[in-house]
Amino acid sequence: MSTDDRSLDWYNEHAEEYTSHVRNPDDSIYHSLYEKPAMYNLLPDLNGKSVISLGCGSGEDCNYIKQHGASNVVGIDISEQLLKAASSAYPKCDFKLMNMEDLAFDNGSFDFAYSSLAIHYIENWSKTFNEVYRVLKPNSYFLFSCEHPVFSAMQITQNDKNIKVRQLSRTLQRDTNEVTIIGDYLTHRAIAEEFGMAVTTWHKPIGEIVAEATQARFLIANIHEPKPLPKMEELSPKDYATLTKIPEFIIFNLYKK
Numbered sequence: 001m002s003t004d005d006r007s008l009d010w011y012n013e014h015a016e017e018y019t020s021h022v023r024n025p026d027d028s029i030y031h032s033l034y035e036k037p038a039m040y041n042l043l044p045d046l047n048g049k050s051v052i053s054l055g056c057g058s059g060e061d062c063n064y065i066k067q068h069g070a071s072n073v074v075g076i077d078i079s080e081q082l083l084k085a086a087s088s089a090y091p092k093c094d095f096k097l098m099n100m101e102d103l104a105f106d107n108g109s110f111d112f113a114y115s116s117l118a119i120h121y122i123e124n125w126s127k128t129f130n131e132v133y134r135v136l137k138p139n140s141y142f143l144f145s146c147e148h149p150v151f152s153a154m155q156i157t158q159n160d161k162n163i164k165v166r167q168l169s170r171t172l173q174r175d176t177n178e179v180t181i182i183g184d185y186l187t188h189r190a191i192a193e194e195f196g197m198a199v200t201t202w203h204k205p206i207g208e209i210v211a212e213a214t215q216a217r218f219l220i221a222n223i224h225e226p227k228p229l230p231k232m233e234e235l236s237p238k239d240y241a242t243l244t245k246i247p248e249f250i251i252f253n254l255y256k257k
Contacts, residue, residue, distance in 0.1 A: 002101055003121040007199035008078055011057075014197075015081030019058040029232055029239065035145055035249050036061075038226030039116060042143055042253055046070045049111035052135065054100040054128070054144075055118020059086025062093040065114065074110075076100060077118075101127040108137045115144035117249065120152075120201045123190070125209070129216035129254075136256045141221060148225070148250040152203035153185035209252065218254035225250055 025032035047069035053062050056075030066073045076098040077083050087095045113132045132142050154166040168183035188204045225247045233240040
């Protein structure tokens with residue numbers, strides 16, 4: 001299943017505030033001090049390369065990739081409002097309204113594929129992996145990030161004005177031998193209302209992600225679990241303390257022979 005209408009509606013309705021958020025590095029510290037530095041550190045040599053960015057949103061990554069040597073950068077997304085923000089701010093990149101499960105490009109069109117925190121809005125990633133594999137040239141990479149399955153496996157057990165608790169735990173009552181499980185790592189399932197946004201993301205274990213990628217003929221070049229930059233400790237000690245112990249995002253680097 002593709003991204004649901006509920007998630008798409010949220011991004012279209014909140015495009016202006018979302019764009020303002022991601023373009024302010026002090027406000028979007030999970031981007032500027034956590035996910036983006038790790039993603040950018042894993043980029044290949046971009047000089048003269050043709051690049052596709054899937055789920056490009058308001059276009060910041062496309063602009064970064066273009067500024068770092070790519071000759072042609074195409075950003076695709078299904079949110080018209082986010083694409084308007086991207087096109088207006090970054091005219092040197094090409095933005096298209098398109099579903100990442102059905103790419104309107106010829107085989108071998110791109111030297112590199114990139115996607116930041118977008119693929120987890122789709123239930124089944126096989127179509128996307130197959131499409132990206134098809135449009136990539138041989139000896140190319142697909143770098144993407146998504147919600148970490150350890151984080152999405154956790155269950156919110158308390159959420160009020162004073163405290164929010166997430167747990168992935170197993171409690172054994174020794175006298176009765178009864179087990180209480182909180183959270184679920186292994187079950188592929190939808191998660192709603194994540195990050196305070198009216199959107200739906202999909203949890204799946206790492207093994208399922210790897211299986212879908214390798215079934216599309218990709219090789220796993222690298223799996224990276226980022227840690228926050230030290231500056232985050234100054235801006236938000238609670239987030240820094242969390243992310244140095246519990247990952248929220250994970251990065252995969254896939255290779256097409």
